[in-house]
Amino acid sequence: MMEPVIQLERVTKDYGGGRGVFDLSFAVGRGEVVGFLGANGAGKSVTMRLLMGFVRADGGRATLGGRPCFADRAAIQREVGYLPGELALPGDMTGRSFLAFVAGMRGTALPCRANALIDFFELDPSAKLRAMSKGTRQKVGIVAAFMHGPAVLLLDEPTSGLDLLMQRRFVELVRAEKRRGATILLSSHVLGEVEGTCDRALFVRSGRLTSEACAADLTLDATLEHLYGAEALRRRWGDAAEGRAAGNRSAAPSDSVDLGRSPASSERGGVR
Structure with a gap:
């Protein structure tokens, strides 16, 4: 290392x-x-x-x-650059005003890189945070974490x-x-x-x-x-053991499997 x-x-x-x-x-x-x-x-x-x-x-x-x-x-x-698992954002701010606030807390103006990231994630920063979907708020959090090039x-x-x-x-x-x-x-x-x-x-x-x-x-x-x-x-494959032994290894694609679910629920469709 x-x-x-x-x-x-x-x-x-x-x-x-x-x-x-x-x-x-x-x-x-x-x-x-x-x-x-x-x-x-x-x-x-x-x-x-x-x-x-x-x-x-x-x-x-x-x-x-x-x-x-x-x-x-x-x-x-x-x-x-920190992105918390539970992202709590002030609902009365717009995306851009929140990003400017975060930059100010770091002692800088809003970096030019923020605009490039906003475009990259197709984010509308003019909307109020309370009006944004979970995914859109997550984009704001990502921009805030990455925009200063940490x-x-x-x-x-x-x-x-x-x-x-x-x-x-x-x-x-x-x-x-x-x-x-x-x-x-x-x-x-x-x-x-x-x-x-x-x-x-x-x-x-x-x-x-x-x-x-x-x-x-x-x-x-x-x-x-x-x-x-x-x-x-072993419990994950439980009832499917015979089928897997015969070569039937069907599973959700790895880029969508939710590893936070239990093995049993993953087998039943723990994907997102």
Whole structure:
């Protein structure tokens, strides 16, 4: 691995009832794009919030570029491109006024790059945020995260609500950022998104890192086994075992499979 930019060392944040992250350790090297995969509630969003300094860890050490995330949170929040999993936007603002507000919080005017991203995602920034669809608000969040050309991006379910065309445009954008040398941690439920953008994938279950794999080697079955375990994978195929043994391996295409659903529901049609 190249010089680590994102680093967690035995980080714990315990919300009780098994919620949070526990003894979590991993690193993302400079210029790497790393997928962060887990079922709903596995601890992905908590990890992103710890890295942004929005919450303080109970134990361990989290750093970005060698800086402690909580102690240096003001600078980190200005510099890092962050897209939260639950995007809450002020409804009385237009898209453009919100983007200008975000730029002001970073101490700059609205960058020219914002207009290029607005065009790329076919976004009408003149509409009020409350009048926008979920997918359109998500585009605003993406522009806000990328418009200042950050060296580090933390993206939590970035294509949630986007249609297939915009998902593909997002993949193009991440690939361009990788060529630029950005370091990216990308949480996703969409296998094709991870395959199309990431160097490797980290798997988290119940707040603990369980495994990692080269993104190019991921298959649907292998990914589900990483996420849920071998027994869950056997349950996934359950009644279809005989058909699969006979060569009938039908499944949803990997670029649309929702990995946040249980293996059983994925088999019944867990796609989006």
